[in-house]
Amino acid sequence: MSQVPDAVRAPTMTDVARVAGVSHQTVSRVLSQHPNVSPATRAAVMEVVERLGYRRNSAARALATRRTHTLGVIAANTTLHGPASTLTGVQEAARDRGYLVSAVTLRTPTQAALSEAMQHLGTWGVEGVIVVTSQRDTVRALAALDAPCPIVTVEGGDTLDLPGVSLDxxxxxxxxxxxxxxxxxxxxxxxxxxxxxxxxxxxxxxxxxxxxxxxxxxxxxxxxxxxxxxxxxxxxxxxxxxxxxxxxxxxxxxxxxxxxxxxxxxxxxxxxxxxxxxxxxxxxxxxxxxxxxxxxxxxxxxxxDFTKLGQTSIALLLDHIEGRADEPRQLTVAPExxxxxxxxxxxxx
Missing domain, CATH: 3.40.50.2300 (Response regulator)
Structure with a gap:
């Protein structure tokens, strides 16, 4: 029997384990970046992953782990340089951490628009939401929102009982x-x-x-x-x-x-x-x-530093999603x- 999977079908985790000569569990640990894997084993498994062109089944992984690895972003006024650049920084930081991003832009900063955006993101199974806004109307609407998942604000001020990140x-x-x-x-x-x-x-x-x-x-x-x-x-x-x-x-x-x-x-x-x-x-x-x-x-x-704003907000959101933070901290990024x-x-x- 050949150790290389049939070319007419997509390779599976079982194929990777067989070709690499390790267990299915070891492959899973490597792909989830579990710390209890030796560097040599990790390198060998990743070499096989690249050679076979294996890609993880995100839907199956979400069912098994109850994690979608998808984050939501709600942003207002994205035609302006600041909000647009902040949105880009957040999206890039999320992808760097291995998360997909579903973004919604608000046409009007109202409670109804914000609720509709949150419902839309809920259908994607997002694990948390970044809200990029500096307008008082949106911040007031956000204060009255019953969110189903952790929320972090960017440039939303410090009046809300929510974690937030902003430039000073x-x-x-x-x-x-x-x-x-x-x-x-x-x-x-x-x-x-x-x-x-x-x-x-x-x-x-x-x-x-x-x-x-x-x-x-x-x-x-x-x-x-x-x-x-x-x-x-x-x-x-x-x-x-x-x-x-x-x-x-x-x-x-x-x-x-x-x-x-x-x-x-x-x-x-x-x-x-x-x-x-x-x-x-x-x-x-x-x-x-x-x-x-x-x-x-x-x-x-x-x-x-919009890149730093994005990285800090995503790190703060993941801290709340993964239970490493409870208090709504307010973090600032220094200007230059x-x-x-x-x-x-x-x-x-």
Whole structure:
């Protein structure tokens, strides 16, 4: 009898065990990454697995272990850079841990939409769910949700009795503001994001705290909606202030914009009326989108580590799924200040 399985059918675990000269149980332990297998045996079994092209039957494994190795992700506002990049980071981290991902994007941040998304994921037998959202409406809906499995939030704040992961938005805003103050500016103006976003609120709080600690004046923030157009409109307002105060004291010399897309709009509005960056007004953003280093001028910004966000959220979710954690911990990922030409040090008048 040949030791190689019939080419007309898919190889089975029994075929792998026979060709490798080990028991069926040993093959199962190797494939499930059980620690009680010697390196030599593991290598021999995996060589046979690759040679035969064996693939595990996920449906059969789920029936036997009551584990589907599938995670759900619910995300809102995925047309924006931050949520889209966070979603990608979560999906990649899940695949790296050997889990399939079923993702649902929310059109509207309502209780009904969230419940419908959770029901959809339930039909896939997900073992846990990551919810990527920073909008207060979605967070409120999530608080009222009766979830059938563990949930971890990403950028959902710390008001829920749920485990969560977020970038330290407050710290990132303080870092940008302190950088601009250290460059010689008497204060820093702010183009903020929408009021119903937790990320926006945290960035406003960090900016304001840095100014107050420095004894600087806190100007009224100008609101945008994350889009370049809203940044352009905010830039027109700020440019009017710059021109009106020309030659009348320090005026407006530095702007922290709550995301890089709005910063792009601010830069264009400034250029159109002859306000130079950074000679007249320094401009900084937040996110470090791929295009930021190619802005005219290259943009100083805060880099978010979306890969780390994904890895941390998946690790936290698996801790709860597998019983290694009970308390709803809140974890943060550190931001990174990226300094470029848009915030060159101010020269004394």
């Amino acid at each position: 938005q407050n710290l990132g805003a303080r870092m940008i503001t302190e950088h601009l103050l250290a460059a010689g500016h008497s204060t820093v103006w702010h183009v903020a994001g929408p009021e119903n976003w937790l990320e926006s609120e945290a960035r406003v709080a960090g900016w304001e705290r840095a100014l107050r600690e420095a004894g600087a004046v806190v100007p009224p923030p100008v609101r945008g909606d994350w889009s370049p157009l809203s940044g352009y409109q905010a830039g027109q307002q700020l440019a009017g202030r710059v021109l009106a105060s020309s030659g009348q004291g320090p005026g407006l010399t530095a702007v922290f914009v709550a995301n890089d897309q709005m910063a792009l709009g601010v830069l264009r509005a400034f250029r159109e009326v002859g306000v130079r960056t950074p000679e007249d007004v320094a401009v900084a953003g937040f996110d470090d989108i791929p295009e930021a280093e190619f802005f005219p001028p290259p943009l100083t910004t805060i880099r978010q 200040l990226i300094v470029r030409a848009s915030t060159a040090r101010r020269r004394p008048a």
